[in-house]
Every structure is written in structure tokens, then in C-alpha cells.
């Protein structure tokens with residue numbers, strides 16, 4: 026985007042998931058239930074896209090933001106790093122579209138390095154802030170390799186969503202939202218009571 | 223194979239010299255830190271770079287190597303000489319004839335070009351699904367009920383516009399609810415476009431710059447049309 030459409034950066038505020046989540050937490054727009062993951066250990070997978078590649082392309086990587094978000098949810102003592110990590114982290118093995126490519130043996134051979142890294146941390150949960158990495162770790166590596174204590178792979182935003190304290194909107198807010206929703210459904214020809222679906 | 227005449231190196235299509243070919247130390251920092259070294263027999267990052275430098279570009283293009291390499295960039299990050307390995311390897315993918323791109327990636331890229339998402343999901347199905355899930359996953363969620371939630375489609379002047387990874391709507395729809403809950407809790411003013419909402423750019427993987435650019439352009443078009451202030455940029 027920066028190469029092809031530099032003007033977009035003037036026109037819009039372009040943000041990553043890390044910036045949005047950090048902002049919501051810092052400004053108190055979302056609240057976290059610290060109990061949710063208390064007594065659980067976690068390790069962080071650093072996807073190539075947000076770290077090395079983002080660093081190379083935009084001179085921006087999200088090590089601190091990522092850590093900050095996880096620290097709002099887990100106790101610091103329960104966060105166990107893989108080695109190497111951050112900018113030197115190993116790819117999950119499914120980067121570059123490998124999840125959708127026919128070379129699945131090679132993808133798993135590559136991923137064994139990741140599985141071993143995760144196992145070595147002894148953590149119960151691994152966080153993957155990328156669709157591709159999460160699919161590889163959860164559906165590729167977990168059934169295939171010994172992952173030690175690690176039983177769960179969570180998207181970063183899944184982890185946040187699970188730990189959210191959600192306060193239902195006020196009656197007034199719900200009413201307004203429903204009015205907007207009904208107008209939108211009407212415009213788009215959507216009828217949820219239609220039995221055809 | 224013909225013997226190489228080093229003095230008269232063939233000009234390759236990848237513009238790699240001099241910053242690459244002539245500065246490589248052959249130190250193997252790249253290949254020793256790469257889990258894929260030797261997985262495609264006979265190939266690793268250093269050998270690929272040296273082959274290109276010696277004019278054997280086509281052999282690397284025809285090999286599986288650039289596709290088994292995950293373009294993770296670790297080699298490039300570690301190279302003491304600043305050789306642009308990852309960029310070069312993606313460039314090798316670009317040089318593959320389009321009908322020889324392995325797997326469904328190129329088909330997905332074309333599907334996205336023609337229908338606005340990698341899986342070719344029709345617009346009405348998409349909108350209906352979002353509407354239905356808004357009720358099922360959010361308003362009726364037992365542990366974290368979110369009364370009043372719906373997916374705002376084509377809402378003008380929203381603060382944030384988001385894209386969607388096409389594997390989710392039909393493959394893993396409940397996964398969309400994670401962001402929805404966050405937006406609900408934050409009372410975000412957000413929207414998603416009814417067309418060209420794909421958030422995954424497969425052109426990036428196939429080395430297809432043209433389609434990759436079209437995809438980025440569409441994200442911007444949607445944001446302009448709906449007058450959104452912020453673009454939540456997908457992976």
C-alpha cells in the first residue's frame with residue numbers, strides 16, 4: 026500500500042490490529058477480566074508479516090504492542106518466550122501461502138521447528154495473531170507433532186474476546202441499533218424469518 | 223548442462239546485480255537459519271542466490287524451491303550483506319507462468335479479481351450470513367450476550383472499515399464473532415463493505431503484483447465510497 030498508494034496514508038488513518046487493541050485497552054474502551062486466564066501459561070508466536078516483513082517494508086514492527094496486549098490478560102510470570110522470537114522468530118511453516126499450496130509434507134517438515142519451539146516453552150496456550158499461522162499451528166502441527174503442554178492455539182483477538190468484560194448496551198442503545206439494523210436489512214432485502222434459508 | 227562461463231554471465235529477468243549477486247559472501251548465514259534448507263533436495267537459500275548470480279535463474283524458477291520457501295524473510299533479516307533474499311524469492315514466483323502456479327492460489331487470485339473474494343462467495347449469501355450470525359452468535363450468546371449487535375454493512379461515515387478473510391464466512395463463521403465482541407464492547411462505529419470485502423491478498427503469495435495492487439486499490443475504494451476514517455489493515 027505504501028509503495029503503490031502513498032496518498033492513502035494522508036487520506037486515511039491506517040492501523041493494524043495491534044494499534045487498535047492497544048488503543049481500546051489504554052483508553053479503557055474495553056475491559057479485561059484478569060481471572061479468565063489466571064494460572065494459565067502462554068507463549069507468543071510472532072508472525073513473519075507483522076515483524077520481519079513489516080519491519081522491512083515500513084520500518085515498523087509490533088513486538089512491544091503485542092507483548093503489552095498479552096500482559097493485560099496473562100500474568101507476566103506466565104508468559105514464556107520461545108527462542109528465537111520476535112524479529113528472529115521462526116516462521117510457522119505455512120507462510121507465503123503454503124497452507125493453500127500442494128506441498129503439505131514440506132509445510133509440515135518446516136513446521137516441526139515451530140512445534141519443537143512451542144513444546145520447549147512448556148506453555149499451555151500459544152497465541153497466533155495471523156490466520157495462516159493459527160491454522161498451521163492448530164490444524165497442521167497440533168495433530169501431527171508432540172506439542173508438550175500446549176493444548177490450545179488462540180488468535181490474539183480471540184484471546185482478547187474471551188477475556189472481555191462485556192457490558193450489554195443500554196435499552197436506548199439497543200433500540201437505536203435495532204432501528205439501524207432493520208433499515209439495513211430492508212435495504213439489502215434480508216428477511217431472517219424467511220424459511221427458505 | 224552447459225559449463226558456466228563466469229566471465230559472461232547471462233542477464234536475468236530479476237534485477238539482482240550488483241546489490242545482490244556481487245556482494246554475497248557465500249557465508250551460509252541465510253541457509254543455516256532456514257528450516258527449509260535441503261527439504262527440496264539440492265536447494266537452499268544460498269544456493270538459490272548463487273544460482274541466480276551465475277545466470278541459472280530459470281532453473282530456480284522451475285524448481286519447487288521458491289514455493290516451499292515460505293517467504294518468511296528470516297534469511298534476508300540475518301544476511302550480513304543486505305542481500306534481498308525474500309524479495310528475490312517472491313520475484314522468482316512472479317516469473318513462474320501463471321498456469322504453472324502450484325495449488326489453488328492463482329485460481330483464488332482470479333476468483334477474487336472476478337467476484338470480489340477468493341472463494342467466490344455471492345453477495346446475497348454473504349449479507350444473509352452476516353445478518354443471521356449477528357443474531358445467533360452475538361445477541362443469543364449465552365456467556366457474553368450482546369443485545370443490539372448487528373454487522374453494519376455499507377454504513378457511511380463509520381470510524382473503522384474492516385475486511386474479512388474469506389475462509390471465515392462459510393468455513394469458520396464463529397471465528398468472526400471475536401472481533402465483533404471487541405467492537406461491541408468498545409462501542410466502535412465500524413462497517414464492512416458489501417462488495418470486494420476480501421482481506422487476504424493471494425497475489426502477494428503468487429508473486430502477482432498486478433492483482434495484488436487491484437486488491438489493495440479495492441480496499442481503498444471501499445473506504446472512499448463509504449467515507450470511512452480509518453482502515454483496519456488486514457494481515
Ligand code: SF4
Pocket residue numbers: 245246247248249250251252253267268271300301302303304305307
Ligand atoms: S547470508 Fe547473505 S551473504 Fe551470506 S550466503 Fe546468504 S545471501 Fe550470501
Ligand code: SF4
Pocket residue numbers: 116252255256257258259266267290291292293294295296297298307308311
Ligand atoms: S524466506 Fe525462504 S529461504 Fe529465507 S529463511 Fe524464510 S523460508 Fe528460508
